[in-house]
Amino acid sequence: MIYRETGQFKTSYASDQQLFPILQDRVVVIGFLVFAFAVVPFVASEYLFRAILTPFLILSLAALGLNILVGYCGQLSLGTGGFMAVGAYAAYNLALRLPDLNLIVVFILAGLCATVVGAIFGVPSLRIKGFYLAVTTLAAQFFLDWLFARVGWFTNYSSSGSVAAPPLEIFGYPIQGPVHKYLFVLAIVCVLALLAKNLTRGAIGRSWMATRDMDVAAEVIGIRPLHAKLTAFAVSSFYVGLAGALWAFVYLEAWEPLAFDVNRSFELLFMVIIGGLGSILGSFLGAAFIVILPIALNQLPTKLGIPLSTASISEIELMVFGALIVFFLIAEPRGLARLWAIGKEKLRLWPFPH
Amino acid sequence: MNLSELEAREARALEERAPEPRRASGSPILALENVSLAFGGVKALSDVSFDVREHEIRAIIGPNGAGKSSLLNVINGVYRPQQGRIAFRGEVRSHMEPHRAARLGIARTFQSLALFKGMTVLENILAGRNLMMKRNLLLQALRIGPALTEEIAHRKRVEEIIDFLEIPHVRKTVVGRLPYGLQKRVDLGRALAMEPKVLLLDEPMAGMNIEEKQDMSRFILDVNDEFGTTIVLIEHDMGVVMDLSDRVVVLDYGRKIADGTPDEVRSSQAVIDAYLGVKH
Amino acid sequence: MSASARNLTIAFFALLAFAAVSPMLFQGVRFPQWLEIVIGGLMSGVLYSLVALGLVLIFKASGVFNFAQGAMVLFAALTLVKLMDHMPLVAALAVTLVVMVALAWLVERLVLRPLVNQEGIVLFMATLGVAYFLNGFGQIVWGADVFTLDVGMPKEPKILLDKMFEGGILVSMEDVVAALIAALLVASLAIFFQKTSTGRALRAVADDHQAAQSIGIPLNRIWVIVWSVAGMVALVAGVVWGSKLGVQFSLQQVALKALPVVILGGFTSIPGAIVGGLLIGLGEKLSEVYLGPLFGGGIENWFAYVLALVFLLFRPEGLFGEKIIDRV
Incomplete structure (x- = not known):
């Protein structure tokens, strides 16, 4: 009963094609945004900002980027960490070498650097599929790991290999403290999520999904796999690279190449699978899940009175991730986002049985 | 074309349909000349030539493995023949490319369903019009200008196709969950959305019951009559082939063994031998 | 193999051979030194081959690209090390083998069976x-922790051919034993596949799942068998690697190298896994020694x-793999 669309007639294709055609969805989304922008900054604790909200938002952005590639275009990538690193080091070098550049411009250019690198490593996808592609993206990951660790120019010849981000400032306003950082990231993520949604529901999104679902048929209706795959790699890498820059500048502040190693790639892939392949919402749900799970695992045993070492907890984490991946692939390949959709279906009728 | 026009047209089509096959007498729009295709050492097509006239319904028949699907794949460029030429609307090529075929107006349905399973009916058919849309990344992301207006304009055309195929109730259903018969219609719809000059249908009625076959036959005739679309059809049901088609080409073991009107083909000794089997 | 593919392969090998000997020609490296590097490279290649072999076995029989092969190597080695605290080596090997078979059974039951007929990429993510x-x-x-695995492999290196060259060449006997074990394993697998009825059934499944099922080959049992065999291969790899490098988490990372190996050799070819492993091992060592300094190591x-990436662009089916034609 709560989630009922009866009586909401669409009189034009424009109204049927708007972002959230159903009134309740619009209300929920707007309410959520108001809450995130206007309420959270005043009520959340510093710990919440630093340890959960900010990393969650940035990783959501990276997961969103990966989801465009894997979920929408069907091209498996294990090199996400490497592309994040490209964004992070590009932003570092831009800020270092062009200190007058506006921070927003730095981030956009950093994303574009990742776009170029991503498109280059996407070229093999034109000839190969599936796990073959996984191996080539793994090649990208290991090559980029090595590049940033060994080629001194990228780290400005820092002797330890670790670099630090400059203080954040846009249009003269410093972005300091957890609340400002949170709002900054939130604004970027909201805009980019909207753009991603628009892309995926338009002609380009259809060409991605068509290539994913049945590439031969897509070619026959005139969708060029070259165009579809390379745009997916480019857009995906832009998101991932920008997320990498944010991760480095806003969350880590100082970092070394290890922050973007192959485990980061796997972690992001898990977010996408658990959250829901081919779903914008799923990227957020998956990121939230994977950010919160280790924290919950850390706190649960002490709450229950079972002392566990940190080592055991990280091992349990591996097991839980592994088991969940298999579980979701078997039980609900479209992940948490699908569960959410099923829940909404149920709400249409609830509390009545029919 | 709006709904009432469609209804009126259907009624008209039913009244006017002549029981005997029509004779199309246009000039050839598509011609294959001495096409040969092999995979490794296996010959799929040997030296096949035939033409398709504008506005006709041309059937390709033959036993399993005769090379019928391969022939369609050569026409729309999925396979590249080793020998021979393809002429389409006066332009002669040694082979086609899939996206060029699409651009030139050759559409295609598939024997084993090749729909985009994760997309809705609407999205599947809209995808058929992707070629006609501008795909500027920035405009698409911001959903302004042509990205928005085109989406609405094409939606309108797609809705007409959905009405024509009588599937408006499932327009927002994900295709993978539809029953087989409806999926076949969506496949046809996606091809129609391209507004093709030539429509290649690969066993559009395979696995259907009588009723579904009648519906599909009606759709094919309507497309041919109303839009003037030339149709190349692979079908196993001889009744359907004889009723629908203007001319029939018969393949066996990758060779053309007969070509002519349904009656001529039916009485050809080579065809009878191929179907009933003779000692070679 | 078509003529052009053959030429391409020959050209590839020629280039590789040239690259391999070029240090001697241009950098004045002495032959014994070079030979030591080559042998060292081939030996680590044997280890890659062992992991790749497990991958190919599973891929052939179930079409699954088993990302967990490296984890299986680590798991087998860990189990063996721990069991050896309590029992003699032979018994520990036997128990570990039982554990690996049980693991195969569980994987089939809990992962493969529910995902049957899914796309390869889904199964890959599941692994x-x-x-x-x-x-x-x-x-x-x-x-x-890092465990030392001592199964009685000879540890001290030997100097060979000291009559032919000044100083001779230094060869680790452990590597030689490892190579012998690998050769033995491949030979016994070959016999298993060619001579036993189970082996023939496995090959039938590899060719066509549905056809194999329709003539009464029980697919589920075949999968358990093939994952068990892969578990056994993982155990052998674990023994060899573990005693060389110590049993530790990083084994898993090294095992990732098997991915480029099977791409080079072809997913469906056992000889491909062997040759690919040797090539990668060799190429890696030579490039590290001679090209490494140019790039900063x-x-x-x-x-x-x-x-592997470059190779994929020119010959996606690998050196020995079968070319797949998409039918529509």
């Missing part, structure tokens, strides 16, 4: 989950992958 689970599980049960980490 990624298996790998994570196994890594966590192995360490929580057996501990996360550490190129061992990506050389194999980039080689």
